[in-house]
Amino acid sequence: MARVVLVGNLAQLTGGVAEFHLSATSVKQLYRQLTELHPALESHLKDGVAVAIDGQIYQDALFEPIGPDSEVFLLPQIAGGLLGERGGPAHVSG
Numbered sequence: 001m002a003r004v005v006l007v008g009n010l011a012q013l014t015g016g017v018a019e020f021h022l023s024a025t026s027v028k029q030l031y032r033q034l035t036e037l038h039p040a041l042e043s044h045l046k047d048g049v050a051v052a053i054d055g056q057i058y059q060d061a062l063f064e065p066i067g068p069d070s071e072v073f074l075l076p077q078i079a080g081g082l083l084g085e086r087g088g089p090a091h092v093s094g
Contacts, residue, residue, distance in 0.1 A: 002070040004030065010049070010076055013040040023068075026088055027061040030072065070081040 001021040011018035020037070024030035035042040051061035052073040058064055066072060 001068060002030075002066050002072055004034070004072045004074070007073055007075045010041065010044060010074055014038045017090065024066050026066060027053075027058075027064050027072075030066060031062075044076065045074075049076055050077070 001023050004020040004022050004024075006014065006018045013018055014037075017038075020034070022030060022033050024033050031045045035045065048059075049061075051058045052065065052075065053061070053066060054070050060083075
C-alpha cells in the first residue's frame with residue numbers, strides 16, 4: 001500500500017493523523033479514500049493541493065497513477081504574493 005503523508009495544516013483536519021497507508025491506484029481514488037476516512041478534507045482536496053508522488057510534484061494530479069510502494073505527499077495551497085501590472089512581482093513601497 002502507498003504511504004500517504006499530509007503536510008502542514010491538512011493534518012489538523014484528521015485529528016492530527018498525518019500518515020496513512022492506502023490502497024489507492026490513482027490520486028482521484030486516493031482523494032475518495034481520504035474523504036471517506038476524514039470528510040473534513042474534502043473541500044481542501046477539491047480546492048486544490050499540490051501532490052508529490054515519489055518525489056515528483058504535480059499541480060493537476062487527479063489521474064496520476066500511484067504504485068503500491070509509492071510515497072505520496074499532499075501539500076496545502078500556499079497563498080502567493082502580489083502581482084504587478086504585467087503579472088510579475090509587485091513593488092510595494094512603504
